[in-house]
Amino acid sequence: MSDATQTDREIVLTRVLDAPRELVWSAWTDPAQIPGWFGPKGFTTTVHEMDLRPGGTWRFTMHGPDGVDYENVAVYDEVTEPERLAYTYGPDEEGHPGFVSTVTFDDEAGKTRITLRTVFESAAERDRQIEEIGAIDGGNQTLDRLERHLARRRS
Numbered sequence: 198m199s200d201a202t203q204t205d206r207e208i209v210l211t212r213v214l215d216a217p218r219e220l221v222w223s224a225w226t227d228p229a230q231i232p233g234w235f236g237p238k239g240f241t242t243t244v245h246e247m248d249l250r251p252g253g254t255w256r257f258t259m260h261g262p263d264g265v266d267y268e269n270v271a272v273y274d275e276v277t278e279p280e281r282l283a284y285t286y287g288p289d290e291e292g293h294p295g296f297v298s299t300v301t302f303d304d305e306a307g308k309t310r311i312t313l314r315t316v317f318e319s320a321a322e323r324d325r326q327i328e329e330i331g332a333i334d335g336g337n338q339t340l341d342r343l344e345r346h347l348a349r350r351r352s
């Protein structure tokens with residue numbers, strides 16, 4: 198698959214966080230920390246299982262501010278501590294195809310550049326996720342919450 202083909206099917210979010218890579222990695226991989234920050238504004242998250250190894254399952258429920266629960270299941274494809282996570286979601290209950298998410302954690306002089314890359318089956322599915330689900334806004338809100346969580350952990 199060419200990069201051009203993948204580019205029209207992906208969402209990429211990047212942020213430099215004022216925290217060391219190991220702390221950011223821990224926030225992303227410790228099931229006890231996930232409920233403190235994971236998900237868009239107004240959401241809470243319950244982790245049911247987090248088997249952090251290739252082939253392991255991450256099952257969690259995101260509880261929306263409107264009272265709707267969103268069940269999620271991802272299978273880890275790659276776990277390279279503290280540099281990279283890759284996992285595959287779905288398909289979901291409504292029959293929407295799944296997607297692959299990759300999170301990289303790059304050290305930048307004691308800070309961490311985190312990059313979230315999500316690749317969808319098609320450009321149309323990526324567009325649906327942006328328009329109907331609010332994937333970009335939700336991803337940025339999640340990174341905002343992670344940033345606040347890390348600041349609390351550092352103080």
